[in-house]
Amino acid sequence: MSFVRFENVDLAYAPGGALAVQGLNLDIAEGEFVAVVGPSGCGKSTLMKLASGLRPPSNGYVFVDGREVGGPLKIVGMAFQAANLLPWRSTLDNVMLPLEIVEPHRGLLRKQRAEYEAQARALLARVGLDGYADKHPWELSGGMQQRASICRALIHQPRLLMLDEPFGALDAFTREELWCMLRDLWQEKPFTVILVTHDLREAVFLADTVYVMSARPGRVLLRHPIDLPRPRDLDLTYTDAFAQHVHALREHIGQPRH
Numbered sequence: 239m240s241f242v243r244f245e246n247v248d249l250a251y252a253p254g255g256a257l258a259v260q261g262l263n264l265d266i267a268e269g270e271f272v273a274v275v276g277p278s279g280c281g282k283s284t285l286m287k288l289a290s291g292l293r294p295p296s297n298g299y300v301f302v303d304g305r306e307v308g309g310p311l312k313i314v315g316m317a318f319q320a321a322n323l324l325p326w327r328s329t330l331d332n333v334m335l336p337l338e339i340v341e342p343h344r345g346l347l348r349k350q351r352a353e354y355e356a357q358a359r360a361l362l363a364r365v366g367l368d369g370y371a372d373k374h375p376w377e378l379s380g381g382m383q384q385r386a387s388i389c390r391a392l393i394h395q396p397r398l399l400m401l402d403e404p405f406g407a408l409d410a411f412t413r414e415e416l417w418c419m420l421r422d423l424w425q426e427k428p429f430t431v432i433l434v435t436h437d438l439r440e441a442v443f444l445a446d447t448v449y450v451m452s453a454r455p456g457r458v459l460l461r462h463p464i465d466l467p468r469p470r471d472l473d474l475t476y477t478d479a480f481a482q483h484v485h486a487l488r489e490h491i492g493q494p495r496h
């Protein structure tokens with residue numbers, strides 16, 4: 239059974255206006271790592287807003303965990319291209335922010351603060367930020383801030399993690415380090431991931447399945463399974479099998495522009 243399911247979903251931002259996405263059909267299993275790629279403006283972020291309940295579809299249905307999505311979902315964690323950490327809070331307090339908002343954590347936080355804090359510190363250590371928990375965001379590099387932002391997205395143990403170009407602003411080396419960080423977090427305790435990215439290598443390295451979307455109105459042009467064995471190491475990105483997947487995706491993204 240699908241964990242996330244889109245059935246013939248259209249979305250127009252203005253009633254009766256042009257469609258941002260049209261006839262979207264998706265079936266994502268629990269624990270699956272999905273990447274969504276496509277030309278700029280094809281509706282990748284719109285797809286995330288639909289799956290997280292931030293926008294209702296104009297037509298069609300979105301289901302998560304067997305229920306039709308009717309509003310913002312608590313089981314979702316999100317991270318974006320900008321880390322968006324609050325500058326007046328320490329890294330630890332930034333990571334703990336969702337616990338102050340999302341129930342049941344919100345109600346338990348005062349009583350169980352020490353336990354929650356230990357979990358946040360352990361998660362920060364897990365992504366290599368041991369010793370940075372009490373620093374402020376401006377004392378961290380861009381890559382460190384993005385690590386913290388992913389910790390913040392995961393602290394309430396969401397079943398669905400949505401990542402909108404989380405590594406887009408980072409240099410190539412840092413980006414690859416963060417691919418490995420995300421791979422390790424996901425492999426340790428698989429949650430369902432929808433990763434929006436412009437980087438086809440990132441999509442092939444991380445995902446089980448890559449969806450290629452067309453130019454506006456966004457539709458799914460291709461569902462491309464990545465059959466490369468796991469665990470995947472960066473060495474894999476230099477193999478022919480890896481390059482073939484990247485080329486196959488590139489060809490489909492090229493088509494609508496011709």
Ligand SMILES: Nc1ncnc2c1ncn2[C@@H]1O[C@H](COP(=O)(O)OP(=O)(O)OP(=O)(O)O)[C@@H](O)[C@H]1O
Pocket residue numbers: 251252258276277278279280281282283284285454
């Ligand atoms: N809040 C909004 N109101 C009106 N139109 C919007 C809104 N958000 C997005 N759109 C339009 O919907 C279409 C899809 O936008 P979306 O941000 O989902 O694309 P994207 O694939 O994520 O883009 P990019 O790759 O450039 O980040 C675009 O044409 C955009 O202009």
